[in-house]
Amino acid sequence: MKRLFLLCLCLASYVSHAHFTVVHNVKGYTPTRSGEIAQFSTLVIKDGKVVKTGNADTLKQYPQSTVIDGQGLTMLPGLIDAHGHVIGLGENLSRLDLRHTKSVSEVGQRLKQYAKNNPTGWIIGRGWDQTKWTPSQFPTAQDLDKYVSDRPVVLTRVDGHAIWVNSKAMALANISNDVTTPEGGEILRLADGAPSGLFIDKAEPLILNHVPERTSTQLNNALDKAASHLLSLGITSVHDAGIDEATWRLYKNRSAQQSMPLRVYAMLSASDPNLKNMLKSGIVKEQTDYLTIRSVKIYADGALGSRGAALLKDYKDRPGHRGLMLEQQPALEALIRLSVKHGFSAHTHAIGDRANRIVLDSYQTVFKETGGKLLRNRVEHAQIVDTDDIPRFKSLKIIPSMQPVHATSDMHMAQQRLRESQLTGAYAWQTFLKHGIKVAAGSDFPVELANPFDGLYAAITRMDKAQKPKGGWRNTEKLSREQALTAFTLDAAYAAFQEFKIGSLEHGKWADFILIDRDYFQVEEAQLHNIQVQQTWIAGKPKYKRN
Template identity: 80%
Template sequence: MAVKKLLLLCLCLVSHWSQAQFTVIHNVNGYTPNRAGEIIQFSTLVIKDGKVVKTGDKDTIKQYPQSTTIDGKGLTMLPGLIDAHGHVIGLGDNLSRLNLRNAKSVSEVGAQLKNYAKENPSGWIIGRGWDQTKWTPSHFPTAADLDKYVADRPVVLTRVDGHAIWVNSQAMKLANISQHTQSPDGGEILRLANTQPSGVFIDKAEQLILQKIPKPSNAQLNKALDKASAHLLSLGITSVHDAGIDKATWQLYKTRSQQHTMPLRIYAMLSASDPHLEEMLKAGIVKEQTDYLTIRSVKIYADGALGSRGAALLKDYKDRPGHKGLMLENQPALESLIRLSVKHGFSAHTHAIGDRANRIVLDSYQNVFKDTGGKLLRNRIEHAQIVDVTDIARFKQLKIIPSMQPVHATSDMHMAQKRLRESQLEGAYAWQTFLKQGIKVAAGSDFPVELANPFDGLYAAVTRMDKSLHPKGGWRTAERLSKQQALQAFTLDAAYAAFQEFKLGSLEHGKWADFILIDRDYFEVNNEQLFNIQVEQTWIAGKLKYKRH
C-alpha cells in the first residue's frame, strides 16, 4: 500500500513539474499564417522549451492548470517579423554616426556636419543618408561644398543607398586622388568641368577612399551589433538576413553565437567582395541548434543603384542619354562566384536592381545550374527592382527567390519616373506579378538605406503610397499586396528564403515561439494607419526581449 502511495505521489510530482514547464499567454488577438497559406486566429498561445505547443481559444488555458500564465491584455499577437535584407553592423554604426537622412540641401548637410565635428573633435568624420534627388537643385554635390564646413579633417558621407560617397578635399588628399586617378571597372569618379575629381565616387570607385578609413575594433563591432539589435527588437524584428558580412563580422557572429549572446536571429550572407571569401566558405556552413545564427549563403553584387544611376539598364536612362548604368561584375565573374558558392553548398544571393543586371544574373544562374548544379539551394536575387517583364517567369523556372523591399517603391517612385521610361517601369517593383507566377517573395527593408521599421514596409506593400498618402490610391496599384500577402512576405516566405520555414515565420506546433504584441489589430486597422502600429513586446524563443516603456 505504501509503495502505491509513493508511486502516486511521484506521478503527481512529475505531472506538476511537466505542467510547470508550460507558459500560456492568453487573452490575445492572435494571427498567424500557416504553411497551407491560411491565416489562423487564436486567443491563447502555449509554449514549452521556447517552442510553440499549440494555439487555441480561451478554454485552452484550462488544459494547463499548473502552467505559468501571462495575460496578453487583448493586444494583437503576430509572429516575429523577419527582415530578409538588412545590414546589421551598418545600422549599428549609423545609430552613432552623422545621420543625414533628413537633410534637404547642401547647406543643411553643412550645418549638421559642422555641429557633428564640434561634438566629435578628432579623426575621420563618417556619415550617411544624403540623397541629392530630394534637394533643389538636385544635382550631385562636390568636395568644395564640404570644404566650406570642414577642411582640416577627412569627411566621408555615404549616399542613402550605399552606392556613392561624397568626400571633402582632405579625404581625397589622404587617398592620393588626383586628376590622373582612373575610374575602376564597375565604378565612376564624377569629375568637374576641368576634369578634376568632383568629390563623388560611385560604386567600386568608393573603395579608393574607403580603404583608407581605419578598420573598426572588435569592441566597436560588438557595440554596433548590440545597438542595431536593440533597435530592431523594438520594431518587432526577431530575425534578420544580413546582406553581406566581412571576415571580421563573420568572426564576431561566430564568437557571440558560441557565447550564447546573439541578441536576435541572424541569417548572414558572406560578402563575395571580401578577400577572405574562400577561407570562410571552406570553414563550412554555420547552423547552430538554437537557430540564432545561420551562415549558408554568399552575397554577390551585380550592379549599382537607381538613385546614383548605377543600376544596369537594357536601355539608356531617360534622364541621362547614352548611359546604361554599371555592372560591378561581368557575366563570367558572376558565374565564377555563383559556382564557387554552390560548390561549397552555399546559396548565392545576388544584388541586381536594373533590368540588364537582372537578366545577366538570371543567365548566370542558368549556366551554373547546367554544369555545376545548385538549383535547389534557394538562390535569390536581392532587390529585383526593375525586371524586364519577359524575365519574370524565369525566376520560377530557375527557382530563384526575389528578395524585395517594399519601401524602395515608395521611396523611389518619383525618382524612378524621372530615371525610367514607361516600358522600363512595367516590371518595376512588381511584387504582385511575381506572386501570380507562383513565386514566393521575401520582404525586407534594406536598412540602413531605408528605415528599419517593418510596419513602414507592410504599409508600402499594401498601399504603394508614401506617408503623406501620395499618390492618392497608390503608385502602379496593380502591384499592391493584400495584408495577408504582405504579412506572409515578412514572415513565412522570408523564413522559406533562409531554409527556415519549419523553424520560424509562423506560430505553429514545434516552431520557435518568436512573436510580437502590437497596439492595434493589423488586419482591422485602416491601411493608411499601418505605419503607426507600435510594438509593445517582442519575444524570441518564449523569452521577452523588448518591452515598450
C-alpha cells in the same frame, strides 16, 4: 499502492505543466504552411517552442503553467527582415545621420555641428539623397570644404552606392587629376577634369581603403546597438546582406558565447578578399538557430538613385548611359559556381533589368554545369525586371528578396529615371506572386528605416505616409495584408531554409512573437505604419518591452 500511483501521476502532471508558459487574452494571427492565416487567443510554449495555439479553453488545460495575460494586445509572429545591414545600422545610429536633408546647406550645418561634438578623427556619415534636393544635382568636395576642411569627411549616399568626400579625404587617399577609374565604378569630374568628390560603386574603395579599420569593441557595440533597435521594432530575425571577415568572426564568437542578441542569417560578402577561406570553413548553423551562415552576397550592378543600376535601355534622364555592371557575366558565374560548390546559396544584388537578366543567365549556366538549383538562391532587390524575365525566377527556383518601402521612396525618382516600358516590371511584387514565386520582404536598412511596419504599409498601400498618390503608385502590384505579413514572416523564413523553425506560430517552431498595440488586420490602412511594438519575444523569452 493505488494512492501512491495516483500521487506520482499528479506530481508528474504538475512537474510537466510547470514547464509550460501560456500567453492568453491576445488577438493572435499567424501564417501557416497550408497558406491560411490562423487566429487564436492563447499560445502555449515549452522549452522555447510552440506547443499549440488555441482559445480560452486552452488555458484551462495547463493549470500549473506560468500564465501571462496579453491584455488584449495583438500577437503576430516575430517579423523577419530578409535584407538589412546589421553592423551598418549599428554604426549609423552613432554616426552623422543625413537622412531627410533637403539641401547641401542643411547637410553642411549638420556636418558642422557633428564635427564640433566629435572633434577628432575621420567624419563618417550616411543618408544624403540629391534627388530630394533643390536643385537636384550631385554635390562636390568644395561644398563640404566650406564647412569642414581640416579633417577628412566621407558621406555615403542613402543607397550605399556612392560616397561624397571633401578635399582633405581625397588628399589623404592620394587622389589626383590623373586617377584611373576602376571598372564597375565612376568618378564624377569637374569641367577641368579634376575629381569632383563623388565616387560611385567600385570607385568607392579608392577612398574607403584609407578609413581606419573598426576595432572589435566598435563591432560588438554596433551589433548590440543595432539589435536593440531592431527588437524594439518587432524584428526577431534578420538576413544580413553581405558581411566581411571581421563581422563573420564577430558573429561566430558571439554565437560561441551564446550572446547573439537576435537571430541572424548572414551572407558572406563576395567582395571580401578572404571569401574562399570563409567558404572553406563551412556552413555555420547552431542548434538554437540564432546564427546561420550558408550563403554568399554577390554584387551585379549599382543603384537607381546614382544611375548605377544596369538597364537594357538608356536612362530617360541621361541619354547614352545604361548604368554599371559591377561584375560581368563570367565573373558572376564564377562566384555563383564557387558558392554552390561549397554548399552555399548565391544571393545576387540586381536592381536594373539588364543586371537581372544577366544574373538569371548566370544562374542558368551554373545550374546546367555545376548544379545548385535547389539551394534557394536569391536575387536581392529584383527592383526593375523585364516582364519576360519574371517567369524565369519560377523555372530557375530563384527567390526575389524585395524591399516594399523602396517603391514608395523611389517612385518619383524612378519615374524621372525610367520610361513607362521599363517601369512595367518594376517593384512588381504581386506579379511575382501570381507566377507562384515566393517573395521574401525586407527593408535594406540603413538605406531605409528599419521599421517593418513601414514596409508592411508600403506593400499594402504603395503610398507614402502622406497617403500619396491616392490609390497607390502602380497599384496593381499592391499586396493584401495576408500576403504582406507572409512575405515578412513565413516566406522570409523559407528564403533562409528556416520555414520549419521560425516564421509562424505553429507546433514545434521557436516561440518568436510580438505584441502590438493595434490589430494589424483591422486598423485602417493609413494607420498601419503607426503600429507600435509593446513586447518582443524570442524562443519564449522576453527581449524587449516598451516602457
